[in-house]
Amino acid sequence: MQKAVERAISIMWDRYHEPLSLDAMAGSAFLSRFYFSRLFRSSTGTSPGRYLTAIRLYKAKNLLLETDMTVTDIAYGVGYNSLGTFISRFTRSVGISPARYRWLSQHGIPQLSRTTEAGPPRRATLGGHLLLPHIDVPVKVYVGVFDSPIVQGLPAACDILETSGAFVLRDIPEGEWHLRAAAIALDDIASGPSLRRPLAVGAHDPIFVVAGADLEVDLELHPIGSFDMPILFALPELDKLAATGNGRPVRRDRRAATARMLHGAKV
Incomplete structure (x- = not known):
């Protein structure tokens, strides 16, 4: 049955610009739409429709x-028949409008910020140990909590590592959150956003946060595979978000170690 989901995902990548329906995707897998949807969600963590939307926005x-x-x-080229719907979904998923995204990619992305809600804060802390698979090149690992299984918009909190080790996410609001992580080669971080490809990713079941809690969760990353969704938010820009206090700033000794690794690495 996993092959059926892989086949459907391959069709999405090949025909994302077409008006693919749930019936058509289920038919490609030779399954009923109900069983296909359930199987797809159990394999990927999200629905076929949201997966297709993520591919379209990634493209x-x-x-x-x-x-x-x-x-x-571009809106019509990636499968939308409404410009307004495309702009709305892009802005909600990426965090900025399509035109703004293009402009910032050419002129530099400013410090990211998040509006704060009125009233007393009701926050929690989530910590744990992050384990990377074997990777031959220096990487940066971005870990954060999102309000959706899809890595989109701004995380509620984030941390940045360069190797396996402890992470801490602070000031997480009450609610249900999705813990996600991605390891990106340092060479890709220095390149244009469109060239960045995660080498490994990790996800955890939804986490229910209550006020004042100190939670602990371990997260193991795996090499990126066919079931892993495209990442809509440009993760390297979290460097700036982490420095604002919304996430834990990167330690200077980590940056120095990274510089030493880069000078000695053959990539």
Whole structure:
């Protein structure tokens, strides 16, 4: 049955610009739409429709960075028949509008910030140990909690590591959160956003946070595979978010160690 989900995902990547329906995707897997949806969610953590949306927005990000196509042409080119719907979903998922995303990619992304809610804070802390698979090149590992299984928008809290070890996410609001992590090669971080590809990713079951709790969760990353969804938020930009106090700042000794690794590494 896993092959059926893989086949459906392959079709999404190949035909994302077409009006793919749930019936069509289920038919490609030779399954009923109900059973296909349940199987797909158990394999990927999300619905077929949301997975397809993530692919379309991921493709749109690349087109914004790599072509001179208008936002309207990109919207229709990735499968949307409404410009307003495309702009709304892109902005909600990536954190900024398509036009703003293109402009910032050329002029630099400023410090990210998050509006704070009125009233007394009701926050929690989530810590644990993060384990990386064997990776031959120096990496940065971004770990954060999101309000969706899809890595999109700004995380409620984030931390940055360069190897396996302890992470801490502070000031997490009450509610249900999804812990996600991605390891990106340092060479990719220095390159354009469209060239960045996670080498390994990790996810945890939904975490229910209550006020004042100190939670502990271990997270093991695995090499990226066919079931892993594209990441919509440009993770290296979390460097700036972490430095604002919304996440734990990167320690200077880590940065120095990274510089030493880069000078001695053959990539």
